[in-house]
Amino acid sequence: MCSETTVAEEPNYNCPKCKDEGGYLVRKKAGETTLLQNGTEVILQYDTEEWQQCECAKIRQLNRLIKSSAITEEFQKMSFKNFSTDDVHPKVVEMKSKANQYYAAFDEIRGFRQNSIMLIGQPGCGKTHLLTAISNYLMHAKQVQVLYFPYKDGMNNIASNNFERKNEIMDRMKEVEVLFIDDLFKPIGGKVDVKPWQTEVIFEVVNYRYLNNKPLLISSELSLDDMLYIDEALTSRLFEMAQDFTVTIPKDMKVNYRLRKVFEHR
Numbered sequence: 001m002c003s004e005t006t007v008a009e010e011p012n013y014n015c016p017k018c019k020d021e022g023g024y025l026v027r028k029k030a031g032e033t034t035l036l037q038n039g040t041e042v043i044l045q046y047d048t049e050e051w052q053q054c055e056c057a058k059i060r061q062l063n064r065l066i067k068s069s070a071i072t073e074e075f076q077k078m079s080f081k082n083f084s085t086d087d088v089h090p091k092v093v094e095m096k097s098k099a100n101q102y103y104a105a106f107d108e109i110r111g112f113r114q115n116s117i118m119l120i121g122q123p124g125c126g127k128t129h130l131l132t133a134i135s136n137y138l139m140h141a142k143q144v145q146v147l148y149f150p151y152k153d154g155m156n157n158i159a160s161n162n163f164e165r166k167n168e169i170m171d172r173m174k175e176v177e178v179l180f181i182d183d184l185f186k187p188i189g190g191k192v193d194v195k196p197w198q199t200e201v202i203f204e205v206v207n208y209r210y211l212n213n214k215p216l217l218i219s220s221e222l223s224l225d226d227m228l229y230i231d232e233a234l235t236s237r238l239f240e241m242a243q244d245f246t247v248t249i250p251k252d253m254k255v256n257y258r259l260r261k262v263f264e265h266r
């Protein structure tokens with residue numbers, strides 16, 4: 001017997017626009033134009049319903065392309081609630097509160113130039129966790145599309161097969177409602193090694209988003225000085241866009257969550 005109280009649960013779709021169908025039907029009236037598969041435009045003789053691919057399908061494709069599966073699974077679990085601030089550096093507490101404020105202000109500021117957030121400095125203190133939490137809330141609660149671009153893997157993807165998909169990926173990075181660049185200019189083996197084509201890609205994308213007031217979520221373990229040294233024009237745009245929501249975590253071993261576990265067990 002199904003006598004338990006039925007709890008009406010909020011449907012939890014990744015994309016509330018199309019309810020994860022990948023598209024939706026759009027009504028078209030006779031006299032309107034439609035595109036045939038071969039690209040020709042024709043005038044409709046009758047009222048009709050057309051299947052329209054949802055934006056999220058393209059983003060999902062790209063997210064699949066760029067993300068490693070480990071990140072994909074972990075991604076959805078990250079929230080503000082499970083970001084612990086017990087016994088952490090005060091700057092980490094500040095960082096969480098900034099992330100909260102940013103999410104609360106998002107609707108108000110998204111169309112303006114100062115519409116972005118940048119968490120920089122010490123690796124391992126939860127920058128990615130907080131920006132991922134913001135991404136999750138934006139996607140699920142506000143139906144905002146977020147493209148996740150982990151710098152190192154994303155750059156490898158752009159370069160793969162002789163830059164075959166470079167333009168496609170860059171177009172999506174420019175046009176998506178919110179772009180999350182994780183670990184910008186990530187050093188390899190403690191050394192910053194950024195190729196000119198990589199700064200060109202990032203600058204072109206950031207500059208486009210700067211000019212069109214499109215929000216960015218940025219994490220980087222470099223300091224602003226390091227970033228200025230790599231590309232001044234790029235860094236000044238990032239700094240302007242994220243000026244109200246920039247937190248720098250000082251380089252201090254004790255701030256590092258992953259390392260803290262090691263210290264505790266000594």
Ligand SMILES: [Zn+2]
Nearest residue numbers: 015018054056
């Ligand atoms: Zn959709």
